[in-house]
Amino acid sequence: MIFVALFSWLAERLRDLAMWPINLVRDFPVRSGRLLMTLYLAFWGIVRFVPEAMAALRENRLRQWLYVENGRFIHWLHRFVNELFDFLGGPELGEFFFHLITNTTPLTGTEIGQAAVVFGETGMRYGDIRVAQGGLHNWIFKLNGNLAFATWRTIHLPLTGKHKRDNWPLMVHELTHIYQYEHVGTRYLGEAVYMLIKTKRDCYNYGG
Structure with missing residues (x-):
């Protein structure tokens, strides 16, 4: 094994x-x-x-x-x-080094099918998307309160808590960030972090 x-x-x-x-x-x-x-x-x-x-x-x-x-x-x-x-x-070099400290898996066929309903069959390169879990990520999630996040084409998920892989609404939220990356590039990351700081995370309280 x-x-x-x-x-x-x-x-x-x-x-x-x-x-x-x-x-x-x-x-x-x-x-x-x-x-x-x-x-x-x-x-x-x-x-x-x-x-x-x-x-x-x-x-x-x-x-x-x-x-x-x-x-x-x-x-x-x-x-x-x-x-x-x-x-x-x-982005590719960043993901390579980021993935060294964790385990990654591609989206499953079921996940791709569900995502295609939301973003379209050609909305993203679904085959390039990875889900990162475990390894030193366990330490990261211990520090951030088990909050999932996305970087480039990677969804980072904790192994415990509410932000696990079986939380499909959460997965759609993180896939939206990947959709943003594919359409505008890395600059979306800085803009997203800026809004988090400016609104003190209140930008998530949009009622959706």
């Missing part, structure tokens, strides 16, 4: 490692497109900077304008760093 578990773990780690070059090629059009759009926004921001600054100075609202521009720059920088990270295959 232990040899089967070890073989399965090694097979999953080799699969994780192989996903880096595979997705570098497969996701190149989408990731490069996002990065080019972000660079275009930077170019356009530089072009309009001086005229808008002069207008703000004439209208005696330079301080307010600089405050808004600073926020825009921080937002742009966050977007640029995350899209460059995606372009270089950071």
Whole structure:
């Protein structure tokens, strides 16, 4: 039994490692497109900077304008760093190292079928999604109160408590984060964490 578990773990780690070059090629059009759009926004921001600054100075609202521009720059920088990270295959490398401390399994056929009802048959790369449980994750969940979370294409679940794998509404919630990642990239993670901090987790109290 232990040899089967070890073989399965090694097979999953080799699969994780192989996903880096595979997705570098497969996701190149989408990731490069996002990065080019972000660079275009930077170019356009530089072009309009001086005229808008002069207008703000004439209208005696330079301080307010600089405050808004600073926020825009921080937002742009966050977007640029995350899209460059995606372009270089950071998500795949991150998952490889994250998975070293735990056990991962793919979604079952039943789970894929149920997810397809919600997100569509081609809504996500269901075969690439992994569920991570056990290992050093047990220590992580002891610290965070057994709260499930998702990173890139991985759903991290505790082995005990309410946030287990058989909690399908929870699984749909975490799959939604993976759906966000597949459609906008890693930057959704930073935006989600920002909202958690800003609202003190009250963003989950939406009545759904």
